[in-house]
Amino acid sequence: MTENHRNATSPTISEVAAAAGVGRATVARTLGGYGSVSDSTRDRVMRAAKQLGYRPNTIARSMTTGETKTLGVVLADVGNPFFAGVLKAFTDTVRQHGYDVLVLSTDEDLTKEADAIGVLVDKHVDGIVLASAASRNAPPPYLELVRSRSIPIVLIDRLFDGIDMDTVVINNREASREAVSVFIARGHRRIGFVWGPVTVEPATGAAAMHKIIAHSLSSDGERLRGYLDALDQAGIEFDTSLVTHVLKNEQQATRAVLGMLSLADPPTAIFATESDALVGTIRALRQRGLSYPGDVSLIGFDDSSWATVMSPPLSMVAQPLHQLGTLTAECLIDRIGGGNTPVAAHVLEATFVPRESVAEPSR
Amino acid sequence: MTENHRNATSPTISEVAAAAGVGRATVARTLGGYGSVSDSTRDRVMRAAKQLGYRPNTIARSMTTGETKTLGVVLADVGNPFFAGVLKAFTDTVRQHGYDVLVLSTDEDLTKEADAIGVLVDKHVDGIVLASAASRNAPPPYLELVRSRSIPIVLIDRLFDGIDMDTVVINNREASREAVSVFIARGHRRIGFVWGPVTVEPATGAAAMHKIIAHSLSSDGERLRGYLDALDQAGIEFDTSLVTHVLKNEQQATRAVLGMLSLADPPTAIFATESDALVGTIRALRQRGLSYPGDVSLIGFDDSSWATVMSPPLSMVAQPLHQLGTLTAECLIDRIGGGNTPVAAHVLEATFVPRESVAEPSR
Numbered sequence: 001m002t003e004n005h006r007n008a009t010s011p012t013i014s015e016v017a018a019a020a021g022v023g024r025a026t027v028a029r030t031l032g033g034y035g036s037v038s039d040s041t042r043d044r045v046m047r048a049a050k051q052l053g054y055r056p057n058t059i060a061r062s063m064t065t066g067e068t069k070t071l072g073v074v075l076a077d078v079g080n081p082f083f084a085g086v087l088k089a090f091t092d093t094v095r096q097h098g099y100d101v102l103v104l105s106t107d108e109d110l111t112k113e114a115d116a117i118g119v120l121v122d123k124h125v126d127g128i129v130l131a132s133a134a135s136r137n138a139p140p141p142y143l144e145l146v147r148s149r150s151i152p153i154v155l156i157d158r159l160f161d162g163i164d165m166d167t168v169v170i171n172n173r174e175a176s177r178e179a180v181s182v183f184i185a186r187g188h189r190r191i192g193f194v195w196g197p198v199t200v201e202p203a204t205g206a207a208a209m210h211k212i213i214a215h216s217l218s219s220d221g222e223r224l225r226g227y228l229d230a231l232d233q234a235g236i237e238f239d240t241s242l243v244t245h246v247l248k249n250e251q252q253a254t255r256a257v258l259g260m261l262s263l264a265d266p267p268t269a270i271f272a273t274e275s276d277a278l279v280g281t282i283r284a285l286r287q288r289g290l291s292y293p294g295d296v297s298l299i300g301f302d303d304s305s306w307a308t309v310m311s312p313p314l315s316m317v318a319q320p321l322h323q324l325g326t327l328t329a330e331c332l333i334d335r336i337g338g339g340n341t342p343v344a345a346h347v348l349e350a351t352f353v354p355r356e357s358v359a360e361p362s363r
Numbered sequence: 364m365t366e367n368h369r370n371a372t373s374p375t376i377s378e379v380a381a382a383a384g385v386g387r388a389t390v391a392r393t394l395g396g397y398g399s400v401s402d403s404t405r406d407r408v409m410r411a412a413k414q415l416g417y418r419p420n421t422i423a424r425s426m427t428t429g430e431t432k433t434l435g436v437v438l439a440d441v442g443n444p445f446f447a448g449v450l451k452a453f454t455d456t457v458r459q460h461g462y463d464v465l466v467l468s469t470d471e472d473l474t475k476e477a478d479a480i481g482v483l484v485d486k487h488v489d490g491i492v493l494a495s496a497a498s499r500n501a502p503p504p505y506l507e508l509v510r511s512r513s514i515p516i517v518l519i520d521r522l523f524d525g526i527d528m529d530t531v532v533i534n535n536r537e538a539s540r541e542a543v544s545v546f547i548a549r550g551h552r553r554i555g556f557v558w559g560p561v562t563v564e565p566a567t568g569a570a571a572m573h574k575i576i577a578h579s580l581s582s583d584g585e586r587l588r589g590y591l592d593a594l595d596q597a598g599i600e601f602d603t604s605l606v607t608h609v610l611k612n613e614q615q616a617t618r619a620v621l622g623m624l625s626l627a628d629p630p631t632a633i634f635a636t637e638s639d640a641l642v643g644t645i646r647a648l649r650q651r652g653l654s655y656p657g658d659v660s661l662i663g664f665d666d667s668s669w670a671t672v673m674s675p676p677l678s679m680v681a682q683p684l685h686q687l688g689t690l691t692a693e694c695l696i697d698r699i700g701g702g703n704t705p706v707a708a709h710v711l712e713a714t715f716v717p718r719e720s721v722a723e724p725s726r
Contacts, residue, residue, distance in 0.1 A: 088442035
């Protein structure tokens with residue numbers, strides 16, 4: 001297939017009409033699915049259309065109906081197993097309703113995100129799903145653009161304060177509180193948290209940390225709030241040196257955890273709030289010749305099959321990826337269909353999966 | 364945002380024309396980027412368009428140009444890290460050329476695949492990427508549909524015999540041969556292979572296996588050919604009981620490996636050709652109280668950061684996901700641009716990453 005002329009076409013309606021021995025208007029009504037056509041005529045037209053390899057021109061059709069049957073999904077990184085899992089469930093569900101999905105990655109870059117939203121608006125998608133890279137207190141201006149075009153939108157994984165839009169998130173705060181409480185119940189008082197918010201200077205105390213959280217990505221911030229909740233409930237004083245403030249990648253996690261392990265009073269347990277944070281943490285333990293749960297107890301976020309075959313298997317928080325994707329799809333399709341239900345803030349529960357990476361503190 | 368009227372519109376060309384104090388044709392020429400317009404007029408039109416929040420109607424534009432600036436990617440499962448990684452690199456690259464990407468998953472189901480291709484043809488995408496679920500000797504009929512519409516297409520990961528289309532694959536046969544040869548060099552002669560082709564009856568010998576391979580998914584078959592090559596080079600007789608013939612999921616891998624481990628002469632090394640196969644294999648070892656590489660040596664396919672923190676770290680074949688995605692994008696864009704280079708069969712090399720999961724045989 002070396003030739004590449006872009007003007008090969010489907011047979012025209014006139015050609016189908018000639019083959020079926022009916023008028024053009026009849027073919028248009030039959031193939032367009034409007035107006036009345038007798039069963040026998042419909043059969044004749046469909047047979048002729050099929051024989052000639054006629055395919056409906058969806059571009060022309062969307063000019064008429066104003067629908068493109070296309071949805072847009074904007075997320076940080078389709079290569080991330082969390083987003084990939086959610087996207088799979090989402091596309092499978094909307095496909096059943098005849099929708100196709102444009103996928104755009106932003107790498108957590110707000111300029112790319114703005115560009116992605118602009119592209120989707122220009123392409124006249126019927127609806128948008130957005131996992132925004134913006135802080136919860138700074139809803140980006142292009143949300144207004146989407147709203148002004150009356151394009152249905154569902155925010156997933158990350159939400160904004162004071163914005164009245166459909167959201168589907170998990171209960172990050174409670175999931176995190178529960179995990180950290182598991183450590184505390186086993187007697188841990190020095191509990192590391194990877195990843196905290198990226199800051200130049202560490203927060204000076206819990207109050208300062210809460211202020212930083214108010215300007216963070218909501219999902220990250222809620223996990224940190226859950227950690228603070230658990231400490232608070234147990235009367236454990238917050239120690240800022242046990243929360244990372246580095247960039248979110250595996251190498252930085254390793255470096256930050258190595259730093260924690262060098263403290264005079266190092267952590268006896270570490271809660272890693274993402275997959276890369278967990279792998280980076282384990283690497284730091286290995287570099288120090290430490291093992292889990294003997295030396296340091298571990299709990300990770302985002303369960304995966306790998307976690308089950310680690311030795312020992314890792315205790316994890318499991319996010320309901322499938323449910324997240326499906327519910328987001330249903331919510332968006334309902335809006336597109338003109339559903340007049342009030343704006344919904346869906347909150348799904350995560351599950352703590354106990355395995356063998358938590359034990360009593362070694363000291 | 365509970366209201367949902369679908370007819371909110373961008374300002375019309377007439378409104379932009381009125382605001383700029385020029386004719387509609389001038390606005391159309393300016394915004395459409397055709398014909399000649401003076402610099403000062405262009406400035407005036409662009410300022411007015413921006414002020415009014417004008418956005419080009421890409422549907423109308425694609426009626427004129429015949430281009431949709433949309434590409435379609437059809438693959439087994441966007442939730443699979445291999446495909447997710449390739450997709451990320453692909454979308455990043457085509458985005459730089461102004462293309463957006465429709466993603467469709469098939470779950471390795473040929474009916475869904477046919478439907479997906481039909482959708483992309485109907486949506487008039489400018490190009491298609493397909494990782495087909497079809498056997499190498501049975502190119503599916505919808506490839507002809509794509510060809511008849513002169514839609515550029517690139518096949519990735521899986522290819523077909525006797526089909527003249529652009530392909531981007533990795534050298535699975537050589538990658539597999541190299542990995543199995545690593546076992547052989549350490550003295551192994553009983554080497555398990557997970558996953559072999561799904562068959563009701565196991566193949567009776569190497570010749571029968573080669574026949575089955577000719578009807579397999581090309582990627583799977585090439586990995587098995589590489590295994591057979593390595594055995595052949597070392598003069599090791601093929602034993603069909605060391606190749607699985609179960610369905611490809613983690614549970615089935617575990618069950619099949621437990622079966623192998625019960626043989627009178629069990630494998631001393633196992634090559635797992637996908638991530639799920641590897642996790643399933645490790646689970647089988649654990650269930651038997653066996654460890655690697657002490658009892659059984661292991662090599663997996665599709666390197667991941669998890670493999671680096673397993674204890675001990677796993678030796679793996681790493682696929683060049685990023686390069687695969689980027690090259691596919693460049694190849695497709697070149698074709699769309701009318702590139703008249705001959706059809707290309709791009710073959711990328713995988714890399715063997717030695718870690719600590721291979722040792723001398725225990726017996």
